[in-house]
Amino acid sequence: MSGNLLTQLLLNGLIVGTLYGVVAMCFVLIYKSTQVVNFAQGEFLLIGAWTCWWLVVEAGLPFWFSFPLTFVFMMVFGIALQMVVLRPLIGEPIISVIMVTIGMSLFFQSITKWIFGADVQPFPEIFPVKAVDVFGLQVQPAYLMSLVVSVLVMIGFAWFFKYSRMGLAMRATAFNQQVAQSLGISVKNVFAMAWAISAMVSALAGVVVGMVNGVSGALSFFGIKVFPAVIVGGLDSIIGAIVGGLIIGLLENFAEYVDGQWLHLGNLYTVAPFYVLIIILMIKPYGLFGTHKIERV
Amino acid sequence: MAEPALKLAPEEPLLSVNNIEVVYDDVILVLRGVSLEVPKGKVVTLLGPNGAGKSTTLKAISGLLATEDGEVTRGSITFEGEEIANKNPEDIVRRGIFQVMEGRRIVEDMTCLENLRLGAFTRRDGGAAIRNDIDMVYNYFPRLKERTGMAGYLSGGEQQMLAIGRALMARPKMILLDEPSMGLSPLLVKEVFGIIEQLCHDLGITILLVEQNARMALKVADFGYIMESGKIMLDGAKEDLINNEDVKEFYLGGDKERKSFKNLKSYKRRKRWL
Numbered sequence: 001m002s003g004n005l006l007t008q009l010l011l012n013g014l015i016v017g018t019l020y021g022v023v024a025m026c027f028v029l030i031y032k033s034t035q036v037v038n039f040a041q042g043e044f045l046l047i048g049a050w051t052c053w054w055l056v057v058e059a060g061l062p063f064w065f066s067f068p069l070t071f072v073f074m075m076v077f078g079i080a081l082q083m084v085v086l087r088p089l090i091g092e093p094i095i096s097v098i099m100v101t102i103g104m105s106l107f108f109q110s111i112t113k114w115i116f117g118a119d120v121q122p123f124p125e126i127f128p129v130k131a132v133d134v135f136g137l138q139v140q141p142a143y144l145m146s147l148v149v150s151v152l153v154m155i156g157f158a159w160f161f162k163y164s165r166m167g168l169a170m171r172a173t174a175f176n177q178q179v180a181q182s183l184g185i186s187v188k189n190v191f192a193m194a195w196a197i198s199a200m201v202s203a204l205a206g207v208v209v210g211m212v213n214g215v216s217g218a219l220s221f222f223g224i225k226v227f228p229a230v231i232v233g234g235l236d237s238i239i240g241a242i243v244g245g246l247i248i249g250l251l252e253n254f255a256e257y258v259d260g261q262w263l264h265l266g267n268l269y270t271v272a273p274f275y276v277l278i279i280i281l282m283i284k285p286y287g288l289f290g291t292h293k294i295e296r297v
Numbered sequence: 298m299a300e301p302a303l304k305l306a307p308e309e310p311l312l313s314v315n316n317i318e319v320v321y322d323d324v325i326l327v328l329r330g331v332s333l334e335v336p337k338g339k340v341v342t343l344l345g346p347n348g349a350g351k352s353t354t355l356k357a358i359s360g361l362l363a364t365e366d367g368e369v370t371r372g373s374i375t376f377e378g379e380e381i382a383n384k385n386p387e388d389i390v391r392r393g394i395f396q397v398m399e400g401r402r403i404v405e406d407m408t409c410l411e412n413l414r415l416g417a418f419t420r421r422d423g424g425a426a427i428r429n430d431i432d433m434v435y436n437y438f439p440r441l442k443e444r445t446g447m448a449g450y451l452s453g454g455e456q457q458m459l460a461i462g463r464a465l466m467a468r469p470k471m472i473l474l475d476e477p478s479m480g481l482s483p484l485l486v487k488e489v490f491g492i493i494e495q496l497c498h499d500l501g502i503t504i505l506l507v508e509q510n511a512r513m514a515l516k517v518a519d520f521g522y523i524m525e526s527g528k529i530m531l532d533g534a535k536e537d538l539i540n541n542e543d544v545k546e547f548y549l550g551g552d553k554e555r556k557s558f559k560n561l562k563s564y565k566r567r568k569r570w571l
Binding site: 165172178179185 | 350359361364365385387390391395396398402404405407411413414416418419463467498
């Protein structure tokens with residue numbers, strides 16, 4: 001019985017882990033191209049989830065229309081944020097920009113509470129709530145969908161950075177801004193694009209989590225959870241973000257299992273990732289996949 | 298066979314820099330009245346010691362000066378008859394000037410192929426044309442085709458070839474080459490310069506070449522300028538420069554005996570009176 005519980009928890013870990021991975025990728029995307037550690041990543045999920053919720057519940061639009069509309073809104077939001085708040089800060093010390101993202105995080109948390117209230121608002125039932133049976137394990141259809149969507153997003157990212165013209169431009173900008181400019185790449189556009197994509201994809205994760213747990217300010221906690229994932233994987237590695245996300249997701253649920261079975265400390269799953277974070281930073285300060293500078297011998 | 302009618306008068310240079318002054322950080326005056334002309338289809342070289350302002354001149358042309366807090370405060374730079382001073386670098390790349398920066402500056406964590414595709418960033422003529430040009434670059438530099446790993450692990454010569462290949466991918470009208478010989482063995486320098494000469498000949502690309510290796514540069518150039526401490530000190534056709542006593546003494550070397558100091562700097566004094 002407890003073996004079954006373990007596999008069930010690990011499956012949950014896998015599903016939550018891919019979501020962490022997706023949000024971590026968004027975080028890395030911004031860090032890589034603009035060197036900004038975005039403390040407002042979790043608020044992107046929050047804003048995305050509230051926007052979609054508002055379109056479905058208040059505006060009464062069908063979900064399959066609201067969902068893409070949320071994307072469009074988040075894209076505009078990301079670009080606007082970059083142009084209005086962050087573009088004037090180009091050239092300022094990076095620590096100032098990071099402080100600004102902390103400010104943005106508080107600002108968005110408060111403003112969403114002000115507009116939508118502090119209560120948890122459930123999404124109307126879009127997928128059947130009744131868990132389906134997969135290989136003897138109970139899985140919510142919404143989670144299954146989230147797994148599929150996350151994997152699709154990851155494949156999309158991989159394709160984008162490997163083959164698309166803008167993806168290559170973003171990697172070049174991440175490598176060196178002057179080099180990118182010498183190739184005719186507009187660094188400002190790349191920055192705006194990084195924030196737009198990051199906001200869009202985070203919103204996707206926000207909607208998925210919101211559908212399962214309901215929409216509330218707690219969603220922004222995702223942004224904090226993503227830190228260990230990103231640090232484990234290495235701040236500047238997209239692959240690392242995915243692996244880090246999976247590790248943290250699995251670890252959380254495993255900690256939950258250990259705690260529930262033997263330790264009975266309660267809430268071990270929230271702190272376990274941060275213990276791992278500390279250990280990883282001691283052993284591998286660049287993370288598992290973080291790049292050191294290439295040295296020719 | 299009649300020559301096709303040219304838009305520009307034949308004597309009008311492709312690029313002309315007129316009396317520019319460049320200031321870094323609003324206070325540091327680096328170039329003081331630099332003027333030079335680059336005729337279409339020619340190789341022009343800009344020689345001079347370290348810190349003379351050669352690279353700054355190139356960055357003023359390519360617009361990359363802005364990325365280093367520099368600015369053209371006086372004078373004008375015209376390309377195909379249009380003013381380009383202080384325009385942003387994207388705009389200048391789109392107009393057809395591509396700078397290959399000092400120290401190669403390839404994207405180290407990308408493959409050769411990805412670097413080449415990046416070179417074509419500003420092009421809008423579709424995948425087939427770009428693939429075609431990638432093959433052309435591999436034709437010029439066959440050894441790049443065999444390298445499939447990260448470009449950061451290429452040898453210095455290969456990186457230089459990749460940097461030049463990447464410039465070709467943009468289909469530029471003019472390439473600004475900043476010290477292509479830096480850190481290369483004499484044999485590789487020869488190879489790279491051979492390719493530069495060939496490019497100018499085959500593709501009709503105009504080249505403005507900044508070099509420390511004056512002997513090599515004057516071999517491939519049609520015309521040369523010599524810069525010292527932010528000013529052009531001397532200019533002339535390749536033969537005139539090679540036969541100039543001062544150039545021989547300062548940049549080419551190989552004279553049997555040193556002359557007295559007062560004769561050495563004579564061209565500086567001559568220039569000051571002009």
